[in-house]
Amino acid sequence: MPSPLFHATAGYFLGKYLPTHLIPKSYPFRRFDLNILYPVFIATCADFDFIPQMLTGIEFHRGISHSLIFTLGFSLIISWVASKIWKISYQQLFRFTLILYSSHLILDFFAEGRGIKLFLPFLDQFFKSPILLFPGIHYSLGWFHPSHLVSLAYELLLTIVLYQLLTQWQAYKAQKATLSTVKNNIHYHRKLKSKSTLKN
DSSP: OOOOOHHHHHHHHHHSSSSSSSSSSTTOOOOHHHHHHHHHHHHGGGGGGGGHHHHOOOOOOOOOOSSSSHHHHHHHHHHHHHHHHHHHOOOHHHHHHHHHHHHHHHHTBSSSSOOTTTTTTTTTBBOOOOOOOBOOOOGGGTTTTTTTTHHHHHHHHHHHHHHHHHHHHHHHHHHHHHHHHHHHHHHHHHHHHHHHHHHH
């Protein structure tokens, strides 16, 4: 499975590509940027299933929180609550949240390991892609096993690639906005000149 850090990174980059203007940048009496915090939280929260596993000793990881039905239900509920608090569009926030949460399942689906139980509670079976894109981190070997370095190096390389893509995307958007402003100004001045000519 990818590390929680890469899930958070994926949420961060998705938050930059998706319409984060839906989310208020700050919240009263708080000093954090919700445009960053919300995508990162949603993209990583599927792994919070380790908390009941630690408390009870029962295996929860990659269980119900990694299923399609939970993804849909969680996205519906959290979007509804957030839309009421922030007074924003529920439908748009739901789509945004669904994409972010689904990113976690997609990354785990393409990672080395036993897979994820996509169809819980209807089918108690692990599924994974025959094509693996992530070497995965095996926590059963211990938190500080040397093999983790390979996975972390791979994720770091992917992060650099994503950062380059994000930089180019932002530069493209900025250039497009500049060209649009220039065209609007030219059109506006032409209209003014046209009106001035008609008056004369």
